[in-house]
Amino acid sequence: MKVLRGTGFFPFIIKRILTSLLLIFGMTFISFCITQLVPGDPVAANLGNSAYSDPEIVAAFEKEFGLDQPVPVQYLRYIQNLSDGNLGISLSSKRPVIDDLREYFPATLEIALIAVVIAMVLGLILGTISAITRDRLPDQIIRVLSLTGVSMPTFWTALVFFYVFFFLLGWSPGSGRLDPGAEPPPQVTGMFTIDAIINGDFATFRQAFSYLLLPAIVLAIYALGVLTRFTRASVLEILGNDYVRTARAKGLPELTVIRRHVLRPALLAIITVAGVAFASLMAGSVLIENVFSWPGLGQYAYRAAVGLDLPGIMGVSMVVATVYITMNLIVDILYRVIDPQLRKAEQ
């Protein structure tokens, strides 16, 4: 493996991807252990009362899902399912978990992506304005707003927004992903907007987009508050650097100073927070998905947890962990794109 011993950008990426895979594998073990420790009987949770009182049905159920096997064997069986790519059979939907995830995950990914783009762009702009107008009116307004964004409970924001923009104003088409009875576009990514574009169906795209905008905005609000406050802090910190004074001493327009000399180093810190914020958006969308009846990962996770659907829970934690690990990987790569010193240091 010559490439692994090399230094520089590409060997770095390959090494990082390999360690990420190891991390995901380790994660399966930990989440398996945790699901084993959870008190509760999945058989009781999934079979009705009358079926549960029939020992034959219970035995058949346990046999079908491997629950009669010793724990290490169950883990091996899980790894086997993992390598087969079906992640086991869900106890509640009776389908391979991978099929469930394929259906629910893109729905969440879609609103989370839009939310993180909204939060990133607005957070950067508002945080920077806040920092450069420090202690003056715009700064104070932005600081109050971002504090409000951070402090409002998400489920409450979701309800208020739903009430105002759907019920009162009628700007939003309501809950769900498409009009009732509308045909979803052929699945490629599972994200309706993107699939609609791929299919060239712009009417469906507009419809899907209008449905996802409100939940995405609600989801963005919390992350926006966090990112605005963090951007303000890092821009203020960078503004105190000697090299910013040097840039100002050159008589450059303030916008150039901010854009070229301040935002670049500030981005390094902001991207880290944005990566974590994105991953937590995905994990934390449960309540919002409930309010908007959004058939996403949050709803699926909730059902899997209530039903003690172990393969389902494992599947969800696997997806969430993969998202976290992937975001970290992307952040690490972006670091090197933004900061040439890091790239050079590795050569």
Next chain:
Amino acid sequence: MTLLSVRNLTVTLMTASGPADAVRNLSFDIERGQILGIAGESGSGKTMTALSIMGLLPYKGKASGSINFDGEELVGFKPKDLRRVRGKDVAMIFQDPMTSLHPMLTIETQLTEHLRHHRKVSKGEARARALELLDTVKIPDPKTALKAHPSQFSGGMRQRIAIAMALACQPKLLIADEPTTALDVTVQAGILKLLDELRKSQNLSVIVITHDLGVLSALTNRLMIMYAGAEVESGPTSQVLTRPRHPYTQGLIDALPDSGANGKRLIAIEGMPPELGKFPTGCAFHTRCSFARSECKSGTPNKVDIDGIRRIFCTVDPFDTPAGVNR
């Protein structure tokens, strides 16, 4: 010809305990092609003087009085007009070249961005000028250096690059704030020599700010000594250093390691320089001065003119003898 004329400059900074004057009623002139040295301990207001000329005072800092640069009044200038002068006609180099260059931008960007902004030259012209500048400040292999980042250079090289940046738009005035303090002694001499060469070849006026009198003696024509935000003594460098008239200047010279004979103990000035906002009344130096009398504690110190080219601010004027200090 006078290039810069500063009159009654007062700089007020915001401190934790309210506004405080960091520079008090300062007046001085610089002629074209002249090097002025400003010396004093930390906190004496040297850097704030420089930053007020640049219009770069820290957050909530304010300058009053008059700064006339080449016919234009800089105090009260709009930020937009200040930016037109800054970097083009007045340039500044800072103390620590490890932090004053941007770590993520190439040398080329940092050398040419203000050139392109002020002089509206093309990218190619700017690059040619950048190569020329790097050559002027004696950076080996300018072509490779343009593509590099500051981390690839030593401190002395970085300060040379900072000087090249300052010179890019051919300024009339260069302000060097402790340009050699952060550098090795061996590198210092090279930087000082470079500054002097540039002054000669480009008819540049230079303000050198330092607490190192040795640096000033080698480089400057005129010298101004500051204490607690105000001038205590000024005059031609050689006269001020060989025949100081103010007790504080005398103290600074006595504190130089090589001033006395071999084996003689170093003499430090008693006490500590006062903190911003806690400057003593009267002559600020009276709390540390061995010649102080009761009248030094209030009012302003007497201004004493000496031969029309020197002045001190001292009510006592203890060294007023024909031979200067009698040692």
